[in-house]
Amino acid sequence: MTDHTKTYAPVHPHQWTRERGEGLPSLHLEDISGIPFVSAIPGIEEYQHRARVRAGDGDLFAAVSPSAPGYEDYCQHTLGLGSPRLLRAEPTGGVLEVAAACAHGAVLDTLAEVARGAGGIIVHPYMSIQAVWDLAAAIREASGSPAYVLGPTPEALWAANDKGQLDAIIHDLGMGDLVVETHTERTAEAICDRARELAARHGHVGLKRTRCASAMGNAVFAAADLAGAPREDVLARVRAFLDHTEWPEGEEVLVVEWSPTDVSPSTQLWIPSLDSGEAPRLDGVYEQLLEGEEKVFLGSRPSTLPDAVNARLGEASVRVAAEFQRLGYVGRCSFDFIVVGDLEDAPRVCFTECNGRWGGTSTPMYLVDRLMRGSSRPHYIAQDVVHDALVGADFAELTRALGDALYDPATKTGRFALYNPGPLRDKGKVDVVSIGRTPEEALEGVKDVLPTLWGLS
Numbered sequence: 001m002t003d004h005t006k007t008y009a010p011v012h013p014h015q016w017t018r019e020r021g022e023g024l025p026s027l028h029l030e031d032i033s034g035i036p037f038v039s040a041i042p043g044i045e046e047y048q049h050r051a052r053v054r055a056g057d058g059d060l061f062a063a064v065s066p067s068a069p070g071y072e073d074y075c076q077h078t079l080g081l082g083s084p085r086l087l088r089a090e091p092t093g094g095v096l097e098v099a100a101a102c103a104h105g106a107v108l109d110t111l112a113e114v115a116r117g118a119g120g121i122i123v124h125p126y127m128s129i130q131a132v133w134d135l136a137a138a139i140r141e142a143s144g145s146p147a148y149v150l151g152p153t154p155e156a157l158w159a160a161n162d163k164g165q166l167d168a169i170i171h172d173l174g175m176g177d178l179v180v181e182t183h184t185e186r187t188a189e190a191i192c193d194r195a196r197e198l199a200a201r202h203g204h205v206g207l208k209r210t211r212c213a214s215a216m217g218n219a220v221f222a223a224a225d226l227a228g229a230p231r232e233d234v235l236a237r238v239r240a241f242l243d244h245t246e247w248p249e250g251e252e253v254l255v256v257e258w259s260p261t262d263v264s265p266s267t268q269l270w271i272p273s274l275d276s277g278e279a280p281r282l283d284g285v286y287e288q289l290l291e292g293e294e295k296v297f298l299g300s301r302p303s304t305l306p307d308a309v310n311a312r313l314g315e316a317s318v319r320v321a322a323e324f325q326r327l328g329y330v331g332r333c334s335f336d337f338i339v340v341g342d343l344e345d346a347p348r349v350c351f352t353e354c355n356g357r358w359g360g361t362s363t364p365m366y367l368v369d370r371l372m373r374g375s376s377r378p379h380y381i382a383q384d385v386v387h388d389a390l391v392g393a394d395f396a397e398l399t400r401a402l403g404d405a406l407y408d409p410a411t412k413t414g415r416f417a418l419y420n421p422g423p424l425r426d427k428g429k430v431d432v433v434s435i436g437r438t439p440e441e442a443l444e445g446v447k448d449v450l451p452t453l454w455g456l457s
Helices: 044-054 071-078 098-102 105-118 130-143 154-161 163-172 188-199 223-227 231-244 307-327 362-372 395-405 439-453
Strands: 026-029 060-063 085-088 121-125 147-149 182-185 204-209 218-222 253-257 265-271 281-291 296-302 331-340 348-355 379-386 416-419 429-436
Touching: 026 044, 026 098, 044 060, 044 071, 044 362, 044 416, 060 098, 060 105, 071 395, 085 105, 098 105, 098 130, 105 121, 105 130, 121 130, 130 147, 154 163, 154 307, 154 348, 163 253, 163 307, 163 348, 182 188, 188 204, 188 223, 188 231, 188 253, 204 223, 218 223, 265 307, 281 307, 281 362, 296 439, 307 331, 307 348, 362 379, 362 416, 362 429, 379 439, 395 416, 395 439, 429 439
Parallel strands: 026 060, 026 121, 060 085, 121 147
Antiparallel strands: 182 253, 204 218, 204 253, 265 281, 265 331, 281 296, 296 379, 331 348, 379 429, 416 429
């Protein structure tokens, strides 16, 4: 992620507003290179093709690898997602750095031609890291036409994705009751001592790197393992965590009260530009499917929590999003929470982090809304399906194997929609939306029906 302590070139000429972007084509990018440690996610280098879910007629989307055979035909002719143009870029650095790859050579020439012909272009990224703003500047220079970034400024992006800054903003808004006890430390010794202190008050203690996604920068310790251990043993465990997460010495680390719970919802928002006069929009409250003590993200579904809990989550999220909007945030944003206690009797609700980007919940949410063609959002579960038997599988054969169970938006029949098939060949991994008349039916689809149809059970 861009370092907010550095000096940036002016971004104002490239900031998107509804007025500036009216009628312009969009380039959709899934550049995730700004998130630490994502290389540990199987098949992550192929996630750049998730951008296809957002693209439609007249748009472009870019990747450094080819689309899975059969996937574009499926998107166009089964899902009816239009006919955008895929631009294959040659990487200049790592294979995750899609924005930088687009800023030179034939792809830049094509983008400049499109911008000249349309009177401008919108760059709509997964996450508006500095390389995205540099790409917009390169398009503008090459074409002489405007290129706007639909995303937050670098400073606003930094604030949204930094767990420490989120904690500070929530306190500044007078909502300190919506965060767990949190302390910021900058040395291994201070982290150790603070963790031992919290262990005297809480059953579990967490360490959190401030800008990591999907629990990859978290560690959780039982209080008994800290309170009863010699200081040098706890310090050794802290240093092991810091080394594992490639901690730059002196960077903030959060030492937090960790409240074990299986209820970890998220809120999905859209934040208009400040000059629009529009408030942030709550697009949905979701339950996250999490695994393990560190709560690693697996998938999501529309919330089945009590209405009062959903309302509290939504109201708190909109308040924080309005502050982000004031700071220059534009576009997709989500907040993660934990809910502790009796769900029907004033449970404790706490923010855990903000995701200043598109992601594993907002992407299938947007896909489902496109497939419904204006109808209300159904019950569904969006989840990775990973299986050794799928390694090397042909995407077109998988769709044929689903038969009538493959969702058809034209007839509104079927129950499964597929996306993000890039990791299928090497990792046996594809993302699936399982649609049902009830949450239970959606869950049955992904747990029982789909494995049977694909011969995985």
